[in-house]
Amino acid sequence: MEQARRILELMFLTAWADGRFEGSEALAIHKLAATVPQLRQVGTTGDIEAAAHRKLAEVGLETCVRDAAALIAEPRHRDLAFQCCAKVSGADGQFARQEGEVLRLLAEAWNLSCEDAERLLVLATR
Secondary structure (H helix, E strand, O other), X not given: OHHHHHHHHHHHHHHHOOOOOOHXXXXXXXXXXXXXXXXXXXXXXXXXXXXXXXXXXXXXXXXXXXXXXXXXXXXXXXXXXXXXXXXXXXXXXXXXXXXXHHHHHHHHHOOOOHHHHHHHHHHHOX
16 A cells, blocks of 8 residues: 555656646546556545645655655556656646656666666556
8 A cells, every 4th residue: 555655646746746737647647546456545645645745845856756766665566656657747748857857766766777667658658
């Protein structure tokens, strides 16, 4: 359950990274939270979004992403988190530099090779 909450936190951080939380991003998060079996167990996500937004304002994007990423240990959860964040970053049809920064920080934190990151981005488009 804690892994799922961290994945959702990263998704909210991705959505807020550019300073705006678009309706399309909220819809993407809601859809993923409702359809991905590992995330469905969390239920309501309002508290996760509020905490992520508050922490983002307090300590900044890099610290937030690194802190949440450090708590996701299993490779399958890391892959899921990366793919979900990629889906959220493209949900509004705009690829903001700050949202790309979340993916870069995740790849760095988890020592993903360029090939692994590309593979996960391709999987995120399916």
